[in-house]
Amino acid sequence: MVEKSIYIIGAGGHAKVVISTIKVLGLHIAGIYDDDINKRGKYLLDIPILGPISWLDRENGYFVVAIGDNKKRKQIADSYNINFIKVIHPKSFVVNTVQIEDGTVVFAGAIIQANTTIGKHSIINTGCSIDHDCEIGEFCHISPGVNLAGGVKVKEGAFIGIGSCVIPNIEIGEWSQIGAGSVVVNDIPPRVLAYGNPARVIRNL
Numbered sequence: 033m034v035e036k037s038i039y040i041i042g043a044g045g046h047a048k049v050v051i052s053t054i055k056v057l058g059l060h061i062a063g064i065y066d067d068d069i070n071k072r073g074k075y076l077l078d079i080p081i082l083g084p085i086s087w088l089d090r091e092n093g094y095f096v097v098a099i100g101d102n103k104k105r106k107q108i109a110d111s112y113n114i115n116f117i118k119v120i121h122p123k124s125f126v127v128n129t130v131q132i133e134d135g136t137v138v139f140a141g142a143i144i145q146a147n148t149t150i151g152k153h154s155i156i157n158t159g160c161s162i163d164h165d166c167e168i169g170e171f172c173h174i175s176p177g178v179n180l181a182g183g184v185k186v187k188e189g190a191f192i193g194i195g196s197c198v199i200p201n202i203e204i205g206e207w208s209q210i211g212a213g214s215v216v217v218n219d220i221p222p223r224v225l226a227y228g229n230p231a232r233v234i235r236n237l
Contacts, residue, residue, distance in 0.1 A: 037062035037093045038117070041085055041108055043076050047098035049158070050137055051077045053121045054096070062093060088112055097135065097153060102189045102207075106171045109135060109153050116153070124156075133170070151188070169206065187222065196231075207237065 038059055040047055043066035054061055055077075063082040066072075071081045085108060088095070094117040097105045109116065116135040120126060124142040132138065135153035143161045150156065151170035160178040168174065169188035178192050181200040186192065190204045193212035204210065204220045211227025211234075220226050223237045 036115075039088070039093050039095050040064040040079065041088070041095060041097045042066055042099035043068065043071050043081050044099065046100040046155075048077055049139060050096055050098035050119065051079055053119055053137065053139060056122060057119070088114060096137065098137075100155065100173065102171045102173055102191060105153050106189065109171075139176075145182075163200075175212070193227070209237065 038054060038061050040051060040061060043064050051061060061079050063080050064076055065083060065085045065088055066081055067084045072083055074081050094115045096117060096119055097108050099105050118132050118134050118136045120138040121140040123140045124138045126144045127146045129146045130144045131149045133150060133152040136150050138156040139158040141159035142156045145162065145164040147164055148162055148166040150168040153170055154168055154172040156174050158176040160174050160176060162180045163182040165183045166180050167185045169186060171189045172186050173191045175192055175194040177195040179197045181198060183201040184198050185203040187204060187206035189207035191209045193210050193214065195212055196210050196214040198216040202216055202219055205222030207223045208220050209225045210216060210231060214227045214231040215229040216231045224233045225235050225237055226233045
């Protein structure tokens with residue numbers, strides 16, 4: 033991986049954390065692609081913003097979609113046949129029986145325990161804790177400070193807000209959203225917004 037340059041897709045706030053993590057790993061970031069024309073030719077954390085996402089170099093380098101929105105991340109990942117990489121901060125703790133797919137990012141302070149699996153292009157954010165035997169799907173976002181107990185299943189595209197807790201063996205349905213600070217004690221169906229202590233379904237998405 034270190035023999036080729038890394039390109040970042042997206043130039044927002046989430047990209048800053050991705051860039052900082054890659055820099056800690058000592059890898060070279062060649063540039064950023066973003067569709068905001070006002071950012072073109074500028075820099076983000078000393079990395080040049082080269083142009084729109086449609087300019088992606090499909091032949092060389094490795095890519096990370098540094099966009100926090102799960103649906104946008106999926107749209108981009110599904111649209112380009114390029115080499116996506118996983119990025120794992122050296123100050124995270126990931127047990128050697130954990131399986132993490134390409135495109136996923138794991139930030140500083142995250143703890144991922146034995147036999148957990150994490151799908152493609154998910155975000156395991158700063159200081160979250162994922163216990164044993166969890167199953168995190170593709171394009172999920174586990175926010176900072178989230179605590180998942182053992183055996184939790186988070187289906188594709190689900191979002192768990194900052195500081196939330198989920199008790200053992202709960203399933204959170206695909207593309208559902210859990211509001212910040214929630215305590216999830218029952219299964220959450222697909223495509224709903226839920227929050228509170230205990231978390232309750234508020235509306236469909």
